[in-house]
Amino acid sequence: MLRHFVGKNCKLFKRHDFIFRGIHTTNYLAKIVQFKLADIGEGIAEVEMKEWYVKPGDKVNQFDNICEVQSDKAAVTITSRYDGVVKNLHYQTGSLVKVGAFLLDIETDAVEEESSSEVSNVADSVEEAKEARKNQQKEEETVISKDGSNESGHARALATPAVRRISMENKVDLSKISGTGKDGRVLKEDVLRFIGKIPQLDSSKTSSSSSPSQSAAASPIHITPGKDQTVPVRGYTRAMVKSMSEALKIPHFGYDDEIHFDNLMKLRSSLKHIGKERDIKLSYMPFIIKATSMALSKYPILNSSVDEKFENMIYKASHNICLAIDTPGGLVVPNIKNCEQKTIWDIAEDLKRLQEAGKKQQIRPEDLSGGTFTLSNIGAIGGTYAIPIIFPPQVAIGAIGKVQKLPRFDKDDNVYPAHIVKFSWAADHRVIDGATIARFSNLLKEYLENPAFMMTELR
């Protein structure tokens, strides 16, 4: 019904007077959007169309490659701002395209507001908008894709124009809402939940506590081409700047090893039914964390702290193991306290709690402090190797790659498929020597490759 109304007489970018008759949580309104060639910078006014990656009828997702253009000597890839279906291409390869011209039409699900003409299709661009123009009515949006380096700050919330409309009509400030969509995007459901029209996810969500971990703004910023935007470094990012600067003063040395996960995989699947009963999803991390804690008991120096002046080394009794968690506000490293006293199920529960809190950016200050050793599960995002950086005043850190199926030789020289996970360790070379890390890693490897052995060493 609504679709019909729009489809008939739709002039692009015209403000429509909608009355929402009821709240639906499904997508609505397909709209043809003309995709503009945004400013590439460098004072370029015109480019040559070199290659199309899409044709009419193709389905595209945001950040997919759309085309290649060339300006002078620079080959530039243009990526999509929208999810949708390609309708028609406005230029042939070989033709000249002026900056600001429409490259192609895409039929999307999002409704465009008036004069939202300039859109940047250079996703991930870190060009910044000037503070002054932020207040202008003209809506120019750029989307940053998640590259692991989100910035927090007083900035526009990431949301489609449709969502923006709903929030405006309900007099809600988008920047106050935590987005649950991709990249921390604020979805329609988030707005509705915020204003109480649909049930809360859980009761503790409504008012945010005033702890420092909340001071990071929930949503990533919008950056418009050609305009600088000054964003104060706050919250998680500020903490990361400080700690990373400190961290790089430590002489790191690395040690890598690969661990066969086949036995652990079998073990885990045999425990799945118990996990179901307890409503705990058993990933590999709880096993790894517990095994790490056990290995730390044998090599307590790895669980120690140095003070800045190097006057003392404190061997910590608690194994408070930190885990890197990716949240909408950035990288957060909370820890699970006293892993040496907890069962694997306890650890799994804590992990679940921290991950959920992280998503809502409600990790408490006590979760963030007191860590003694760090495990970074970068494998969850991808990649097989990492060079982890130690969080002072800790003295060691491990990075865990993703599980890969690789050919290996067994004792009879036959090739078999093994599930391998690469672990990369880094330690403070002022206090830890290579032999210690090597032995620690070997012990952890033994525990994880042979869970029966791990069991016999449990206290």
Added chain:
Amino acid sequence: MKINEIFSAVYLFKNNSPAVVIGRHQNPFLEADIQYVDENGIDFARRHSGGGTVYHGYGNLNVSLLTTQTNHCRPRNLQWIAGLLNENLGINLIATKRDDIIFADERKVSGTAARIARGRAYHHLTLLIDEDLDILRRTLNSPFKNRIKTNATQSIPAKHVGQISQEIQGITVNEVKELLINSFQKQFERCNIINVNSISEAVFPDINKTQKELQSWEWRFAKTPQFILDDDIQVENGIIKVSSNPEYQLGSQFYPISNDILNQQQMNKTEHLLS
């Protein structure tokens, strides 16, 4: 190559065996004498960045500056490099508006290309120091010049090619490399210098896949924008689609034929010029 969030830029310096490298959207047959290249053990590659064709061997230094898109500025990079070499070597290099580096008498010593995608960018350039310029000229002299119609990017050949050893006798690639690296280092608060001796999958994940792609016929030849040779032979995606010339068979991969009469005539002309 990934830029670590902590670092603002990654600069690469390299030097390799003789190769002719065309820009992303170029036609190899138009830009170089592919047969000469193949017969003389010269490598041929198509790069991801735009721009024109270069020949470089051991007498050349390749410099690559990888940054975020905001920090990408070719004129600044070139002025810096030219200024640095002038100051230290007492020569007079000029960074032009076309992003070339030339001597005052227009001898070109450096060409530039760039790539911008997903908020990151790189600017790379050649720097001729001590190269065999005769081979360079021979390689970049295509028998198909003026015979191919295409939308592919066409190189604008320099009127004159020059190199640093013409001004500074005995200068080596290593010396210039050290000069640049020392100066770069001073620009940053923190700078790691790493010698990459081998490119292995272990250190650079997925490099094998990238290398395979770059070495494939599809990327190097088939990627050539469609073209028409001698108003007769039409080639699309590397395959001959139309041809009345029996030397160029329909449906086969396009490759220059050595006993092509027109080709031969062109060759004679060129050899005469070079002698």
